[in-house]
Amino acid sequence: EAGVAQSPRYKIIEKRQSVAFWCNPISGHATLYWYQQILGQGPKLLIQFQNNGVVDDSQLPKDRFSAERLKGVDSTLKIQPAKLEDSAVYLCASSADRGLVWPQHFGDGTRLSIL
Amino acid sequence: TQLLEQSPQFLSIQEGENLTVYCNSSSVFSSLQWYRQEPGEGPVLLVTVVTGGEVKKLKRLTFQFGDARKDSSLHITAAQPGDTGLYLCAGRSSGSARQLTFGSGTQLTVLP
Numbered sequence: 001e002a003g004v005a006q007s008p009r010y011k012i013i014e015k016r017q018s019v020a021f022w023c024n025p026i027s028g029h030a031t032l033y034w035y036q037q038i039l040g041q042g043p044k045l046l047i048q049f050q051n052n053g054v055v056d057d058s059q060l061p062k063d064r065f066s067a068e069r070l071k072g073v074d075s076t077l078k079i080q081p082a083k084l085e086d087s088a089v090y091l092c093a094s095s096a097d098r099g100l101v102w103p104q105h106f107g108d109g110t111r112l113s114i115l
Numbered sequence: 116t117q118l119l120e121q122s123p124q125f126l127s128i129q130e131g132e133n134l135t136v137y138c139n140s141s142s143v144f145s146s147l148q149w150y151r152q153e154p155g156e157g158p159v160l161l162v163t164v165v166t167g168g169e170v171k172k173l174k175r176l177t178f179q180f181g182d183a184r185k186d187s188s189l190h191i192t193a194a195q196p197g198d199t200g201l202y203l204c205a206g207r208s209s210g211s212a213r214q215l216t217f218g219s220g221t222q223l224t225v226l227p
Contacts, residue, residue, distance in 0.1 A: 004157070033215075042119075042203050042217030043158070056214060091157050103148070104215060106157025 002026065004107035006092050012113045018080040021110045025073070025094030031055075032069055033104065034077050035091040043091055049075065050097075079112075087114045118142070119206055119218035127224040128194055136189045136221045138204035145209040147180055147187045152201040152220075194225045 005024040013019050025032050031050050035043035046065065047057040051072040060067070064083070069075040079086055089111050093104040119140045128134055138147070146165045150158035162171050164180035164187065171178045175198075177190040187204055204218045 035217075040219075042121075042205075042219050044217070045214060048214070093157070103160040103163065106159070108156050 004092055004094055004105055006090075006107035006110055008110055009108065010111050010113075012115065013082055014115050015084055016081040018078065019082055019112065020076055020078045021090050021092075021112075023075045023077070023092030023107060025075070025092070026096075026105055029094035029096050029105070030072070031095045031097050032075050033093040033095075034067055034075070035093065037089045037091055037109070039088070046077070082112075082114050084114050087112060119204055119216055121202075121204060121218040121221050123221060124219065125222050125224075127226065130195055130225055130227050131193050132225075134191050134194055134223070136191075136202055136223070138187045138189075138206075138218050140185050140206060142206070143184050143209070144206035145184075146207045147184070148205045148207070148215070149178055149187070149189055150203045150205060152203060158201075158203055191223075194223075196225045196227050199223060199225050 004026055007022050011019055033048050034046045036046050037043040046060045047067045048055040049069040052069045065079055067077045089109040091106050091109045093106045095102045095104045119138055122137045146163055148163045149161045151161055152158040162173055162178045164178055167182045167184045169180045175192045179188050191198055202221045202223055205215045208214050
């Protein structure tokens with residue numbers, strides 16, 4: 001099966017600019033996650049969708065970050081305006097949600113650099 | 116917020132040596148997963164442990180879940196250069212959202 005697709009792979013912008021990331025999960029996976037991974041740290045959950053509804057966005061900086069998952073499939077994550085501390089890899093993951101031990105399948109991420 | 120602490124943060128060993136990575140928390144998790152991440156890629160699931168005291172083996176890798184489901188360890192026997200990578204533990208809460216909390220990772224380098 002095809003994996004989680006993310007684009008772009010790399011993005012360089014100046015602070016205060018806007019940026020958007022796109023994610024296409026594995027077909028049939030109901031749950032989609034966006035994580036932020038700062039260099040030297042583990043991934044931090046930003047937002048979790050179940051189909052097209054938000055399950056958890058408690059760690060999403062809502063003053064500058066937004067995300068949507070239209071029609072319960074693809075998702076976009078936007079940052080507006082970007083700050084220097086937003087430099088990180090943004091990972092998208094999806095899972096099938098069958099039982100207690102369902103795995104999350106990750107994309108290769110978008111590496112964002114803020115100048 | 117549930118926190119997972121991993122140790123050591125960095126580990127550099129020679130090929131053929133054994134090593135253990137630890138993952139500790141003060142919180143109880145319904146399950147715990149171990150992932151490996153290579154540069155430029157997303158984490159890939161290695162194993163999931165669910166029952167307190169559970170031990171799982173994956174070739175040269177042995178995973179153990181603590182009896183109280185608050186900690187876990189990963190032991191690698193006779194490490195190989197191909198084992199190099201960032202090892203992440205991730206605990207799943209028992210809440211309705213079933214959130215996954217990641218540790219800070221252990222960067223393992225196995226030298227030939």
